[in-house]
Amino acid sequence: MHKYSLRFAAAGLSLISASAFAQTSSSSGFGLSVNQTVTAPQVANVNVTVAPVAPSSASFPGTSPGMNSVASVNQTFALTSGPVGTTERLQTGLLTSNSTATATGASATATVNNLSVGIGPTTLATPFLASIFGLTATTIQSTSTASMSGLAGSTIIEGLTITGSGLGGFTFSAAGNITPAANTQLSPAFLLALGVSIILNEQIVSGNSITTNAIHITFNDFLLADGGLKDGDIIVSSTTAAFTAGQTGAVPEPATWAMMLIGFGAMGVSMRRRRQRENSQQVA
Numbered sequence: 388m389h390k391y392s393l394r395f396a397a398a399g400l401s402l403i404s405a406s407a408f409a410q411t412s413s414s415s416g417f418g419l420s421v422n423q424t425v426t427a428p429q430v431a432n433v434n435v436t437v438a439p440v441a442p443s444s445a446s447f448p449g450t451s452p453g454m455n456s457v458a459s460v461n462q463t464f465a466l467t468s469g470p471v472g473t474t475e476r477l478q479t480g481l482l483t484s485n486s487t488a489t490a491t492g493a494s495a496t497a498t499v500n501n502l503s504v505g506i507g508p509t510t511l512a513t514p515f516l517a518s519i520f521g522l523t524a525t526t527i528q529s530t531s532t533a534s535m536s537g538l539a540g541s542t543i544i545e546g547l548t549i550t551g552s553g554l555g556g557f558t559f560s561a562a563g564n565i566t567p568a569a570n571t572q573l574s575p576a577f578l579l580a581l582g583v584s585i586i587l588n589e590q591i592v593s594g595n596s597i598t599t600n601a602i603h604i605t606f607n608d609f610l611l612a613d614g615g616l617k618d619g620d621i622i623v624s625s626t627t628a629a630f631t632a633g634q635t636g637a638v639p640e641p642a643t644w645a646m647m648l649i650g651f652g653a654m655g656v657s658m659r660r661r662r663q664r665e666n667s668q669q670v671a
Contacts, residue, residue, distance in 0.1 A: 412493035412533065415444040416455065416626040417497060418482030423619025424605065425466045433617070435464045435475065445486040445493065453486040465509065467615040472509040473519070479503070484626070492534030495626035499527045499602075502623060504604075506551070506611070519611065520551040520583070522604070527623050529588075529601035533630035540599030540626070542567055542588035551574070553609065555581050582609035582617075596629035 410643045415461035417439035423434040440460055445451035460481055466473040480501035487494055525546035532539045543566055549559040557578050566585040586608070589600040601624035609617040 394662065403669060410626075410630070410632045411447060412488040412490070412491050412630045413444070413446040413449075414488050414493040414495035414531070414533075414626070414628045415453075416484035416486055416495040416497035416529075416531075416624075417442040418484060418497055418624060419460060419477070419479065419502075420622045420625070421477065421620070421622075422618060425573040425611065425615050425617050427467045427611075427615035430468070433464070433466055435466070437477065437517075439625075441482040441484050441497070443484040443495070445488040445495075447488040447490060447493070449488070451486070451488045454484070456483040462626065466617065467574045467611055468504070468509075473506065473611040473615060474509045475504075475506045476491045477504055478627045486626075492532065492536075492630050493628040494530065494532040495628055496528065496530045497624045497626050499601075499624050501525060504621060506553070506617075517666060518551065519553040520609075521531070521549070522544075522585075522602075523548045529599040529626045530599050531599045531623040531626040531628040533595065533628035535630070535632060538595075538630075540569065540588070540590040540596040540597050541582060542599060542601040543623070544587065544601060549585065553581065553611075554578055554583060582607045583594060594629075595631050596627060598625065598627040 397567040399457040400402070407410065418441040419437060420439045421437035423435040425435070426647045428434075436575055437460070439459040441455045441477075443453035443455040445453040460477055462477045464475045466475055478501075479499055482499050485495065485496040502524045504520070504522040506520040523546070524544055526544070530541050543564055544561070545564045547559065547561050547565065549557070554592075555577055557575065559573055565587075569588055571587040572584070575585060584603075586603045586605075587601070589603045591598040591600075598620050602622070604621040606617045606619055611617055
């Protein structure tokens, strides 16, 4: 009896050890976000903000998967309003994001179709006002994953074109698919001096999480018409994934407590009977 009671108790303790190992994961994504400020002489500042479009998220334990889509974006912003004002226009086709999180890891994917970003004189009669700055792409997609194996991010861009008089003669064109290396900087030194930074497949690692931005455009005192200066960011196709595995002070389940109590109870009965036998032998 003593042998079996020990087995019951040991089994209960092993279940406690197993239940003390916990894993958590989370992911999120969105198609497009804009946060910019334009300052111009003798006029109020202009703020241009587009909240994250088609956001999704998932977590474990919690809710998974998360999915979102938006049919299109069509926004026009008056940046300066002088005799030769400047306008910015953003247009896209379908934007989607998908996020998943499980006990073994998390992943997120965000896709933007038919993107056009254009900045130019308000009177310019071109579709995307791209004489000062223009960026177009057929498809833009980023993916982030996190698991016991580690963190990873990737980007695929199809049909990317960048041009404009405000870029000092810089142009970029890729008709097919490109898979840029992590943190590919398209901006040469002179373009940075003009106040424009363009990063493809931007990857930001922080602890147990990774964020991948397929395209990150940053303006830093970028000169517009009427002397206006543009500051801020445009982020296209952003994903984040995180995973944590570690020990926790988990409370044993009721079945575990029951097994332990049976084992310890049996041990008590066995020890009491053993003492009774020893006392009987001493009296005899």
